[in-house]
C-alpha cells in the first residue's frame with residue numbers, strides 16, 4: 589500500500605496581499621509533489637517523496653516538515669543548488685499569483701538516476717506531474733523514465749504551468765506518459781485549453797483515453813469530476829462544497845495525492861475519486877498548499893462512509 593511521488597518540494601512564502609505590496613509572508617512548504625505526498629500520507633498509505641533539496645537551512649526544514657506529515661523522506665537527497673522556493677499571493681476569490689525562485693534549484697537537477705535509486709519501480713502507485721517534467725530536460729527524462737519503469741499504477745497530473753513550459757512540450761510529455769498511465773487527472777479549465785485546445789470536459793476525457801491512458805478523471809472545480817475509463821464508462825462525481833474558501837492552492841494536489849493513497853490502499857477508482865474530492869474541499873480551508881490537510885476521518889464523514 590505505498591505511493592511514490594516524484595517532484596520538487598518548495599519553500600512557500602504566502603500572503604493574501606498582492607506580491608508587489610505584501611511585506612509579511614507566512615512561511616510554509618509546498619510544491620505540487622510535496623502537497624500530494626502529504627495528502628497521500630494522511631490517507632494511511634505509506635507515501636515517499638523522491639526529490640532533491642539544497643544544503644541550506646530551508647532544505648533541512650523542508651525535510652523535517654515532510655517527515656512531520658508522515659512522508660517517507662529517505663529518497664529526498666540533499667544536492668547541489670538551492671532549495672526551490674516560491675511566493676504565493678492568494679485570496680478567497682480565487683485570485684492567485686506565483687513568483688518562482690527555482691531556476692537551477694537542487695530539484696531541477698534530478699534525472700533518471702534519481703528514479704533508479706528510488707522505489708518507483710516497485711511502488712503500488714506512482715504519482716507524476718507536468719510540473720516536475722517542466723523543471724529541466726533532465727527532470728523531463730526522469731518523469732518519462734519513471735512512467736516507463738513503474739510496475740504499479742501510474743497517476744499523471746499534467747498540472748500545466750505557463751511560467752515553466754509551453755503547450756507543445758507539455759503535450760509531448762503527456763503523450764509519452766499516457767500509455768503507461770492507469771489514470772490521468774487533467775484540470776478543466778486549466779490544463780484543458782493548453783493541452784487539448786478545448787474546455788469541454790468530455791472532449792478532454794476522450795483525448796486522454798485516446799492517448800492510451802486507462803482512465804481519466806477530469807477535475808472541474810465546483811463542477812466536480814468527470815471520470816471515464818477505457819471500457820467506455822463515464823461517471824460524473826459531484827464536488828463537495830467547501831464551507832469557506834481561504835486559498836485554492838494545492839486543492840488539485842490534495843485530490844491527486846488522496847486518490848493515489850486510496851488506490852494504494854485497495855479502493856476502486858470511484859471511491860478514490862470521491863475521497864479526492866473530499867480532500868480537495870477540505871484543503872480550500874487552509875492557506876498555501878499544505879495549510880489544511882484532510883484526515884481520513886474527515887474524508888469518510890464527507891463522503892458518507894463509516895470510518
Ligand SMILES: O=C(O)C(=O)C[C@H](O)[C@H](O)CO
Pocket residue numbers: 598618619620621623674686719749837838839840841877
Ligand atoms: O506551481 C508549482 O510549481 C507549484 O508546485 C506551487 C504550488 O504548490 C502548486 O502550484 C499548487 O498546485
